[in-house]
Amino acid sequence: MRGQDVVAEQATWDLLTGPTFWDFWLGLAVGLCHVSSVPHLAAAFGSTGEFESDPNRRSKQALRMLLTVARLGTEHPTTRAALSRMNQGHRHVRLTRADVGYGLAVVAEFPMWWAENFGRRPWSDSEVAATVVFYTRLGQHMGLRDLPGDRAGLQRLIVDYEREHQAFSTVGARLVGAQLADVIGGNGVLQALGRAGLAAALDDNTRVAVGLPSLSPTTSVVGRGALRLLSRVMSRRRPNLPTLDVPRGIAIAVP
Numbered sequence: 001m002r003g004q005d006v007v008a009e010q011a012t013w014d015l016l017t018g019p020t021f022w023d024f025w026l027g028l029a030v031g032l033c034h035v036s037s038v039p040h041l042a043a044a045f046g047s048t049g050e051f052e053s054d055p056n057r058r059s060k061q062a063l064r065m066l067l068t069v070a071r072l073g074t075e076h077p078t079t080r081a082a083l084s085r086m087n088q089g090h091r092h093v094r095l096t097r098a099d100v101g102y103g104l105a106v107v108a109e110f111p112m113w114w115a116e117n118f119g120r121r122p123w124s125d126s127e128v129a130a131t132v133v134f135y136t137r138l139g140q141h142m143g144l145r146d147l148p149g150d151r152a153g154l155q156r157l158i159v160d161y162e163r164e165h166q167a168f169s170t171v172g173a174r175l176v177g178a179q180l181a182d183v184i185g186g187n188g189v190l191q192a193l194g195r196a197g198l199a200a201a202l203d204d205n206t207r208v209a210v211g212l213p214s215l216s217p218t219t220s221v222v223g224r225g226a227l228r229l230l231s232r233v234m235s236r237r238r239p240n241l242p243t244l245d246v247p248r249g250i251a252i253a254v255p
Helices: 002-017 021-036 039-046 057-072 077-092 097-117 125-141 151-165 170-184 188-201 204-209 217-234
Strands: none
Touching: 002 021, 002 057, 002 125, 021 039, 021 057, 021 097, 021 170, 021 188, 021 217, 039 097, 039 151, 039 170, 057 077, 057 125, 097 125, 097 151, 097 217, 125 151, 170 188, 188 217
């Protein structure tokens, strides 16, 4: 079992530190729009004020955690301490096990979804399988024993959860607006283009829940094409990786 975990951790490290890093980062941005489309989750994260002052905070926190797990493994004391802090944060904002399971499924699924729809290439079968193993094992160490063991199951979990909980909220719309403003800046034209591009990437229910505009078929096609171009441009950039707090003597080699 541990041998399978090591393979999954190495594959995840490679995905997060190579050109596919941008599949993760851009896919996670879309995934976090889904999280913001759930009113009680948007309220929980919005209540701290941190995610509007630093709209990419959730993405940065998730990336740092995943890199730590991928480099050190789930059994390492540093990883266990980080997971404990994260679980305490979830309890502080009163997230249920179902909420946390949904969030983990979103983080697992949407980078793969982005790669399929907008990236340079879909992730290989072995990369997908390793990703599912990685997040399933991570979920177990977070106390989630019933996460699906395949990608189709994770997708069903997301759909079922959103069918029950997704709805418009002003807080969710505000969080997504702050995220767009952080990425694009204050230029009105670019803001409009950014909103159209993001709306093109979301299904109708999620788009409405975060207050983004409906699009004509032509605008939707243009928007999705712009996202493919963005993905290819970003994939040529070096990964934007955080500094990891890991013990001395453990290599953090980034391509």
